[in-house]
Amino acid sequence: MGLSILAYLLLAVTGVWMFGTRVKKTPQPTWLRSLHYLFGASLVGLVLLLLAIGIVGTLGHFGSLGHSSHFAAGLAVVGLVLLSGASATLIGVMPWARPLHVGTNITLFIGLVWVSLTGWGVVQKYLP
């Protein structure tokens, strides 16, 4: 989870940097976009990994899902990350994908806070 927060922050930094070079029309280092893509792929991978661990662990332990709002928060974060990645690949083709990408990522921040708080909540609940 720490790693996915780190990936998110690195994406925000490289993303805002790309925005800056685009607005100021200064040349954009070619590695900047690749770096943003690389961090993006890491975030997608990490979030899917956490989803898999959460589902497999909970099923193994309780045999069912959906014990708390952490379940909804987890699904929301995964949905937002996938939407963000999907909209990102469309930025070059469709102009409306850019505000969608940025909007999704602002919502994603709230989602990450939510999944962390509720995740911490279930940890408290199940620890002896």
Ligand code: HEM
């Ligand atoms: C889910 C993984 C992500 C992928 C695959 C991804 C990919 C991309 C791509 C391809 C672009 C367009 C670059 C261009 O050609 O101009 C872009 C722009 C951008 N991304 Fe991401 N991104 C991801 C996540 C994020 C996150 C989490 C943030 C912020 C927290 C973010 C912030 C931005 C910003 C600010 C821009 C610049 C928009 C502009 O130039 O107006 N991205 N991203």
Ligand code: HEM
């Ligand atoms: C993107 C991040 C995360 C995703 C997508 C995710 C997803 C999930 C899902 C889908 C479940 C099954 C919940 C249920 O069926 O009720 C789960 C369980 C769990 N998660 Fe996460 N999670 C994430 C982050 C975290 C974090 C940060 C923590 C701890 C601080 C955490 C701790 C737990 C615990 C303890 C369970 C077992 C809950 C139970 O037994 O009901 N998760 N997670």
